[in-house]
Amino acid sequence: MLRSILLLFVYISFLGLGASAPFILALGYVWVDTFRPQEVAYIILNQLPVAMIMGAAAMGAYLVFDRKDPPKLTLAGATPAILAVWSTVAMAWSVAGDFAWVKWDWAFKVLMFAAFLPYVIRSRVQIEAMAQVYLCALAGNIIPFGVKTIISGGGYGQNLGLGGGNSGLGEGGQLSTFCLMAVPIAYYLSRNAQLIPRNFVTSMAYKGILVLSAVTAIGTFQRSALVGAGVLGIYMFMRSRQKVLFGSILGIATAVLLYTASGSYMNRMNTIGTYQADSSAMVRVMVWKWTLAYVASHPLGGGFNSYIINVIELPGDGENPPEVQHGRAFHSSYFEVLGELGIPGFALFIVTIATTILSLRRLAKRTRNVPHLAWCAELSDALQSGIMVFMASGAFVGIAFQPILWYFLALTVSLREYVRRVNALSAKTVDTSWRGRGKAPSPASTPAGALPSGPGWRQR
Amino acid sequence: MLDLTGILVSSILMLIVIVRAAQLDSQIPWFETPPDTDAPLTGLERVRANAASRIPAWRKRKG
Numbered sequence: 001m002l003r004s005i006l007l008l009f010v011y012i013s014f015l016g017l018g019a020s021a022p023f024i025l026a027l028g029y030v031w032v033d034t035f036r037p038q039e040v041a042y043i044i045l046n047q048l049p050v051a052m053i054m055g056a057a058a059m060g061a062y063l064v065f066d067r068k069d070p071p072k073l074t075l076a077g078a079t080p081a082i083l084a085v086w087s088t089v090a091m092a093w094s095v096a097g098d099f100a101w102v103k104w105d106w107a108f109k110v111l112m113f114a115a116f117l118p119y120v121i122r123s124r125v126q127i128e129a130m131a132q133v134y135l136c137a138l139a140g141n142i143i144p145f146g147v148k149t150i151i152s153g154g155g156y157g158q159n160l161g162l163g164g165g166n167s168g169l170g171e172g173g174q175l176s177t178f179c180l181m182a183v184p185i186a187y188y189l190s191r192n193a194q195l196i197p198r199n200f201v202t203s204m205a206y207k208g209i210l211v212l213s214a215v216t217a218i219g220t221f222q223r224s225a226l227v228g229a230g231v232l233g234i235y236m237f238m239r240s241r242q243k244v245l246f247g248s249i250l251g252i253a254t255a256v257l258l259y260t261a262s263g264s265y266m267n268r269m270n271t272i273g274t275y276q277a278d279s280s281a282m283v284r285v286m287v288w289k290w291t292l293a294y295v296a297s298h299p300l301g302g303g304f305n306s307y308i309i310n311v312i313e314l315p316g317d318g319e320n321p322p323e324v325q326h327g328r329a330f331h332s333s334y335f336e337v338l339g340e341l342g343i344p345g346f347a348l349f350i351v352t353i354a355t356t357i358l359s360l361r362r363l364a365k366r367t368r369n370v371p372h373l374a375w376c377a378e379l380s381d382a383l384q385s386g387i388m389v390f391m392a393s394g395a396f397v398g399i400a401f402q403p404i405l406w407y408f409l410a411l412t413v414s415l416r417e418y419v420r421r422v423n424a425l426s427a428k429t430v431d432t433s434w435r436g437r438g439k440a441p442s443p444a445s446t447p448a449g450a451l452p453s454g455p456g457w458r459q460r
Numbered sequence: 461m462l463d464l465t466g467i468l469v470s471s472i473l474m475l476i477v478i479v480r481a482a483q484l485d486s487q488i489p490w491f492e493t494p495p496d497t498d499a500p501l502t503g504l505e506r507v508r509a510n511a512a513s514r515i516p517a518w519r520k521r522k523g
Contacts, residue, residue, distance in 0.1 A: 009471075017478055017479065143465065
């Protein structure tokens with residue numbers, strides 16, 4: 001009961017504050033989409049279309065009050081909308097009937113909202129607020145799950161978080177991937193947050209969430225989490241400027257994990273190398289083979305949830321006879337997109353991720369040595385690390401249309417547009433006289449002294 | 461109990477964030493209208509901003 005009242009208060013706070021600052025409504029939608037209060041509350045919120053109300057309010061407030069300085073139209077910014085349109089077109093030859101429309105209903109909204117977010121998230125305050133809201137939305141699950149894992153040791157299929165069932169954050173594969181994607185964001189916020197006063201307590205709070213995120217991911221006993229954690233560690237190490245310190249922390253964390261991990265955890269992880277003997281892993285391989293064969297004969301895919309028509313013949317061994325299984329899920333984001341949206345959708349998906357990574361790398365390179373934009377370099381490193389986790393873990397979990405990846409892509413567009421706007425303003429400031437026309441230096445390479453000193457005017 | 465603690469901590473943190481974000485955002489609204497005291501304005505923009513600030517309040521209301 002208490003949790004329902006608390007969540008209702010938070011929901012109303014988003015709506016109330018949204019009246020004075022429309023972008024808060026978009027953040028409210030991010031919270032609803034990530035935390036899913038309607039699945040956690042026992043009264044009122046569980047009976048309302050909370051996402052629809054917040055989403056409609058966010059878009060309406062933008063259209064009425066907030067249409068300012070839209071982002072430049074680029075491939076990375078437009079692809080979510082293009083993919084949404086293509087997924088709708090693909091419904092024309094969908095093989096899953098009404099079941100396909102169930103997924104289209106939420107996936108279409110996710111993609112369109114991701115395309116919409118850069119229009120409302122423009123300034124540093126707004127970009128940081130979005131990162132904070134995403135982290136806090138996850139923290140609601142991470143804190144209980146992480147603490148329970150520390151106490152009990154966790155376990156495969158054990159739902160220690162808030163969500164019930166085997167979907168959303170209640171599903172181990174999704175939860176572990178989202179938690180690992182949150183780790184670099186928590187690290188970034190522990191160093192650069194401005195909305196919450198930076199002191200020992202808040203710094204420890206962020207680091208606590210960071211540790212609990214990692215513990216939660218490991219506590220799900222998901223093999224994809226181990227792969228994702230490995231990629232995250234390597235990528236963050238590569239992007240780190242204090243490699244000795246970071247390498248030492250990474251080594252200690254690995255040693256602690258190996259020392260404290262239970263026998264059941266080690267046994268489960270060992271099945272990564274012996275996937276032929278593991279039926280769960282074997283089903284995945286068979287489904288992927290089926291998907292490749294299906295797309296070879298249906299290059300445009302089979303629409304959402306097309307896996308429902310697959311028939312998998314598991315080979316038998318000495319103990320088990322051969323078995324036929326029907327409608328097994330893709331268990332991979334890449335095969336999910338390929339099987340559902342065909343080769344055009346898959347190409348679009350890969351191009352979106354690739355251009356986002358390239359864009360973030362360019363952004364980090366351009367802003368790292370510019371003092372007033374150094375936070376952009378750190379955030380782009382964090383977003384890169386998060387997307388790398390998705391690319392690694394997502395290869396074994398079907399989460400291509402879950403909001404998290406698309407929020408990361410939207411934040412990338414917002415960040416890139418922020419740098420473009422600041423650069424445009426700085427270029428005017430550096431030299432606007434007739435002598436300087438046509439030879440204004442590139443703002444990102446402008447020495448710090450040429451710009452207003454002290455905290456930036458947008459950062460106060 | 462742990463579930464409630466998780467919701468409570470994350471909700472309080474998030475409420476602080478959105479209240480502070482709304483405050484800051486209203487102080488420095490948009491890119492197009494930065495405060496002339498702090499923002500890197502061009503010479504022409506600065507002249508216009510200074511001229512606008514010298515208009516008496518009663519005249520602004522009237523017209």
